[in-house]
Amino acid sequence: MNDLDALNAIIEGINEYDSFSILTHVSPDGDTLGSGLAVYALLVGMGKRAEVICEEPVPHIYGYLPNADKVVLPQDAQCFDCVIAVDCADKQRFKKAEHIFENACHTMTIDHHFTNKGYAKVNLIRADASATCEIVFDLYRALDKPVSGDAAICIYTGIVTDTGNLTYSNTTPRCIRMVADMYENGLNITEINRNIYRTIPYVKTRLQGHVLSNMKLEYDGRIGLATLSVGEMKDYGASNEDCEGIVDNVRDVESVRVAVFIREGRDGTYKVSLRSKECADVGKIAGKYGGGGHAAAAGYTSKEPLSTTIANVIRDVKEELAAYEN
Numbered sequence: 512m513n514d515l516d517a518l519n520a521i522i523e524g525i526n527e528y529d530s531f532s533i534l535t536h537v538s539p540d541g542d543t544l545g546s547g548l549a550v551y552a553l554l555v556g557m558g559k560r561a562e563v564i565c566e567e568p569v570p571h572i573y574g575y576l577p578n579a580d581k582v583v584l585p586q587d588a589q590c591f592d593c594v595i596a597v598d599c600a601d602k603q604r605f606k607k608a609e610h611i612f613e614n615a616c617h618t619m620t621i622d623h624h625f626t627n628k629g630y631a632k633v634n635l636i637r638a639d640a641s642a643t644c645e646i647v648f649d650l651y652r653a654l655d656k657p658v659s660g661d662a663a664i665c666i667y668t669g670i671v672t673d674t675g676n677l678t679y680s681n682t683t684p685r686c687i688r689m690v691a692d693m694y695e696n697g698l699n700i701t702e703i704n705r706n707i708y709r710t711i712p713y714v715k716t717r718l719q720g721h722v723l724s725n726m727k728l729e730y731d732g733r734i735g736l737a738t739l740s741v742g743e744m745k746d747y748g749a750s751n752e753d754c755e756g757i758v759d760n761v762r763d764v765e766s767v768r769v770a771v772f773i774r775e776g777r778d779g780t781y782k783v784s785l786r787s788k789e790c791a792d793v794g795k796i797a798g799k800y801g802g803g804g805h806a807a808a809a810g811y812t813s814k815e816p817l818s819t820t821i822a823n824v825i826r827d828v829k830e831e832l833a834a835y836e837n
């Protein structure tokens with residue numbers, strides 16, 4: 512099925528059903544919540560019933576998204592007839608909401624992860640899109656619905672958070688034009704950027720300082736490695752949300768080509784986050800361990816001890832860097 516056929520099949524599904532459960536991914540980010548809430552606004556605007564479901568409560572930082580307070584946990588979901596999964600590369604990303612997907616009458620996915628193999632009945636997957644929100648913008652256009660002020664806040668959020676404020680290599684003239692279009696229609700980009708990038712809790716700033724002052728360089732400085740234990744998080748009174756963005760700080764170190772951030776989870780596993788400066792495909796490494804992501808940003812969960820987790824990831828990153836350098 513080509514992109515246009517898939518888009519039309521999504522529209523058919525929207526027209527055919529009256530109630531929708533919109534699934535977002537675990538460790539919710541700006542793109543999954545932005546696209547979920549923009550699809551929610553679209554459906555509600557069409558007189559449909561809809562709910563946005565997320566495994567975890569909406570992170571504090573995304574509390575400004577219109578209708579963020581209406582996002583429900585899987586156990587509180589009404590489980591409507593048609594599921595639309597947004598920004599979810601595979602079904603494991605739903606976590607406790609997977610049964611909602613399995614029990615739905617109809618399933619559709621809107622996504623931009625190239626690793627998405629098409630697990631739903633209708634799969635609109637465009638790896639060329641900067642963000643899932645970009646595809647949602649197209650959906651509004653295809654349905655001839657104006658992007659409301661609320662929807663624009665959501666769509667803009669997904670685009671800027673997935674493109675590093677319109678600067679990463681996935682940024683396209685097309686998504687910048689979408690932003691320009693929404694800006695022209697009154698979108699307050701100054702306020703949203705302050706919410707996303709310049710409203711950092713004190714605890715988070717202190718935690719970042721701690722982790723970054725202990726980071727190590729490997730492979731002649733080309734690999735940056737930072738780790739964080741549950742004990743350290745407790746010492747700082749930090750939440751999972753406070754750990755967001757640390758891996759990007761590691762990547763930004765001058766000599767670093769690939770950044771690795773390993774955080775201990777409360778269940779004893781390790782969450783490995785990877786970032787690359789366009790000289791290695793870290794999505795490939797994450798895929799090897801059952802994770803996912805993109806060439807420049809990816810992640811996975813390791814059940815190995817910390818020392819093994821570090822040894823494995825450093826070996827794989829070295830191999831990946833060597834392959835690019837040759």
Ligand SMILES: [Mn+2]
Nearest residue numbers: 542598643673
């Ligand atoms: Mn995304």
